[in-house]
Amino acid sequence: MTAKDADGSPMDKLVALCRRRGFIFQSSEIYGGINGFWDYGPLGVELKRNIKAAWWEDIVRRRDDMVGLDAAIIMNPKVWEASGHVGGFTDPMVDCKSCKGRFRADRVYTVRFLDGSGRPIHAEAVESDDPEQAVAAAAAKAPSKARRRLKTGYDTRVYTPGQEPTAEDQSLCPACGALDALTAPRKFNLMFRTTVGASEESGAVAYLRPETAQGIFANFRNVLDTTRVKLPFGIAQIGKAFRNEINPRNYTFRSREFEQMEIEYFCRPAEADEWYAYWRDARFQWYVGLGLTSEKLRLRDHADDELAHYARACADIEYAFPFGVSELEGVANRTDFDLTQHQEASGRDMTYFDEETKERFVPYVIEPSGGVDRAALAFLCEAHTEDEAPDEKGNPQPRTVMKLHPRLAPVTAAVFPLVKKQGMPEIARGIHEALRDAGLASFYDEKGAIGRRYRRQDEAGTPFCITVDGQTLEDKTVTVRDRDSLRQERIDAARAAEYVRDQLAGR
């Protein structure tokens, strides 16, 4: 992404800001990058840590019915046979015989543009996550000659994947546009394979986990036997997952390496519907509470024909990203499917003995499964705001501000001396240390004009800026500037940490 791109779409602007300010970098950028892998820079890593810390605090620490787990990324391959991933964790893939491009067959849309009388004037194929996105992407991709014709008003007919054009000879390649060049779909397993130990024989084949959930199921018995958990209870885990996505896209949204935050909540079968409804709403509200308050956040219940064969109910928590409405987290009632599979494959007992009813059974499980990277991207999209703020002379100037929730902001408070003299830096440093001692993420900055320092913190999403000025020398007060309202308040310098803490508690 170059500086020029920053003038483009909201997504281009966000990507440019994330690169410029050190939220997100392309992995191995100095070698031209690697598709589907991303690095989180100094600000991004703090944002991600804050998301995971908020989740762990709210899901594990503050609840009596939850415990945590940290399982290994590489597990015995039998786990993935029992879970169905070796046989069934596939996406349909098509290849272009002309440009050698490879696409997810269920994501290739053909968009035909029609003139006023319904005659096709142009067609484009695109790989996309939904029909709406597909139309936008096709219109953007159309060559300028066709676009000139489209400008005068057009209609579209969108063929969803596999629907039309049906015959192979009508296929259009989403990359090179070649006609009749796509192969028939083939199954492609998304799991990354590796070998364990010095032997390259098939016995040593292992997989990088494509989800953290199976580590929880495989440890169900261990947790039951070593803790005093009673149904209903949950096991929570945060960790890396890997999927060899056919076409990673939409920035960090579809990556090949990502982090998941997963809960397996075990309960009595008769109570599963109730717990499903509880978690579906609780997980939605968690995102709202951390700042996804706009109508862009949605909850979508799956229709019966969308459900996996073992699932009784499923809902997606979705966010309207600039590139389309897509899933942030899925919540599913997976019945006793996973534990039963592992019981059969491992021969180990996965039943629970209910002291109250004297019954033994395999518990049902409710699974809220979210992605840290998708959550981070949604929080960044929601926070990204362009408004105006007065400069030193009081004239309104455009500003870019990341309105991140204070719990998520990489820096909670920045401390500035107005000038680098009269003992102001020493006082400011003292406040900075006091904030740190209070466990707050504080940043000290004495370089450049004060307005520039405010702007930098606005872009980083810092909710509070504390400034030591001439008046501080007289009455030991400082100003606190609120990022969103731009209101400035004078408070006692000695109370700075307490003030910030109170503000955080109130939000």
Ligand code: ATP
């Ligand atoms: P999609 O349909 O978008 O591929 P999925 O339904 O396969 O997602 P799940 O298997 O339910 O996803 O995984 C749970 C969560 O893990 C998702 O809601 C998402 O937040 C995250 N996740 C899954 N795949 C990816 C990916 N390729 N990149 C980033 N996050 C992902």
